Amino acid sequence: MAPEAAQRSATGFQVNDRDRRAADRASADWRNACGNEALPSLTDLGLTGAAGEWHNRFLIRSDSYKPCAVFIACGNMLRSHWDMEGLGSNLEDTLPGGLRDRFADGCQRSLQKGGPVQIEGSYHNPDLSEILFRGVMLPMQAPISGGNFIYGGY
Numbered sequence: 241m242a243p244e245a246a247q248r249s250a251t252g253f254q255v256n257d258r259d260r261r262a263a264d265r266a267s268a269d270w271r272n273a274c275g276n277e278a279l280p281s282l283t284d285l286g287l288t289g290a291a292g293e294w295h296n297r298f299l300i301r302s303d304s305y306k307p308c309a310v311f312i313a314c315g316n317m318l319r320s321h322w323d324m325e326g327l328g329s330n331l332e333d334t335l336p337g338g339l340r341d342r343f344a345d346g347c348q349r350s351l352q353k354g355g356p357v358q359i360e361g362s363y364h365n366p367d368l369s370e371i372l373f374r375g376v377m378l379p380m381q382a383p384i385s386g387g388n389f390i391y392g393g394y
Contacts, residue, residue, distance in 0.1 A: 266393030
């Protein structure tokens with residue numbers, strides 16, 4: 241993170257503009273997809289048109305036990321960063337503990353709120369380096385089944 245592009249968030253973590261933009265762009269796409277509805281459906285989001293943006297975005301199928309929620313779409317940058325072996329992996333098997341807990345909590349709060357939830361914090365990677373992160377969790381619904389999904393940017 242370049243020092244001139246970094247600033248402190250409300251919780252005291254440094255966030256650079258690129259990270260902030262990823263969450264902001266995902267939020268803007270979600271708001272546009274909502275239209276007059278409380279929650280957009282997966283078809284409203286137009287996921288195929290956002291292929292260039294997917295390097296830092298994800299789509300999670302919700303589960304009643306949030307750590308078992310499954311990644312059904314995830315950008316290449318995130319899959320590489322998290323050493324994700326493939327889609328269909330769940331939060332518990334994919335994400336480091338501190339990040340997994342924030343993701344699970346963010347998913348739950350987003351579904352309860354019916355709107356965007358920002359998450360940020362830090363965790364340690366396998367090399368024990370501290371990783372600072374920021375993301376957004378955005379509730380979605382399936383057009384037919386009515387199931388819950390979480391769309392987001394990280």
